[in-house]
Amino acid sequence: MSLLARLAPHLPYIRRYARALTGDQNTGDHYVRVALEALAAGERSLDADLSPRVALYRVFHAIWLSSGAQLEARRDESASPPDDAAQRLMRIAPRSRQAFLLTALEGFTPTEAAQILDCDFGEIERLIADAQAEIDAELATEVLIIEDEPVIAADIEALVRELGHDVTDIAATRGEAVDAVARRTPGLVLADIQLADGSSGIDAVKDILGRLDVPVIFITAFPERLLTGERPEPTFLITKPFQPETVKAAIGQALFFHPRRTRKAA
Secondary structure (H helix, E strand, O other): OOHHHHHHHHHHHHHHHHHHHHOOHHHHHHHHHHHHHHHHOOOOOOOOOOOHHHHHHHHHHHHHHHHHHHHHHOOOOOOOOOOHHHHHHHOOOHHHHHHHHHHHHOOOOHHHHHHHHOOOHHHHHHHHHHHHHHHHHHOOOEEEEEOOOHHHHHHHHHHHHHOOOEEEEEEOOHHHHHHHHHHOOOOEEEEOOEOOOOOEHHHHHHHHHOOOOOOEEEEEOOHHHOOOOOOOOOOOEEEOOOOHHHHHHHHHHHHHHOOOOOOOOO
16 A cells, blocks of 8 residues: 555644644645655655554654744744634643644544654643643633532532633523523533433523534433434533543633633623
8 A cells, every 4th residue: 555545544634733733724734745745755754663643643743843843933924814723722832732732633542642742651641731721721711510410510510610610500401501591601511411300401502502602511421312423413522420630621622622712701
């Protein structure tokens, strides 16, 4: 199999990553092209001990490290202004930004990210934590929790507040959720599926999204009710019982990548 055939399935994703990393599509495509040219010319090679995708990203990073630092100080003035997410990304320290994007956007495990960035697992964990802290501090917002179990609702509220967010309300039914949004607009919704009166968190979210453009994270013991393949499936779905760090990471990612977010009032 030719080099191009081996790498073709991964090219759209590394272009996406390069754009997020550099803040500009043309610049990102340039670095991807340089990496591919280096591979084709034999100047770089894919590590046979890694999967093709991990090996490709590792080569890309070797290219990026050789000249990408210059880009941080000298950006193309003719490039189109970056969107909100790109601007937020560029404010994160480069190394932390890379670790965050590799795991949050590209779906690599921390171990794979460590292989790509040529560092150890402990450093990757620290870099991700640093990026998450910067994101949480900047994206503080107001959160609506839709959950009918008081103990679970209290646990989620504690996690939300620990990240620096406010909780607008805790709703146990579809009706309570809709009323809560009418009283106070949230910047994020955390929703269970099965609610106290037999109503559905899915329907509550549909009602809310009919009025607001807001990121939603489902936290449920019944993920199969959403993963049917018959309708658009949620980007953020956490299965109960959940790990606190999983919820924290999902909150940061949902707020960070959502194109329109409600800023916390000063």
